Amino acid sequence: MPIFDIPDMKDLIYKAAIVLGAMIVFYGVLWLLATLGIIPAIVAAIFPQIVIIILGLFIIYTAVDRRKKYY
Numbered sequence: 153m154p155i156f157d158i159p160d161m162k163d164l165i166y167k168a169a170i171v172l173g174a175m176i177v178f179y180g181v182l183w184l185l186a187t188l189g190i191i192p193a194i195v196a197a198i199f200p201q202i203v204i205i206i207l208g209l210f211i212i213y214t215a216v217d218r219r220k221k222y223y
Contacts, residue, residue, distance in 0.1 A: 175203045
């Protein structure tokens with residue numbers, strides 16, 4: 153696909169994959185700790201909302217950074 157030939161796009165996809173993978177691993181650890189009773193279940197329950205906020209901030213940062221590159 154031609155969109156993946158753009159070097160900036162490849163870098164962005166790799167960064168997004170790393171962030172998403174880290175969030176999935178972190179959520180898995182939280183879920184395990186909540187199941188074992190080590191941490192309260194509410195911490196694991198609110199984590200998806202925190203992930204959405206972090207991903208939103210990542211998208212905003214990336215958009216601003218790319219805009220600075222081209223203007």
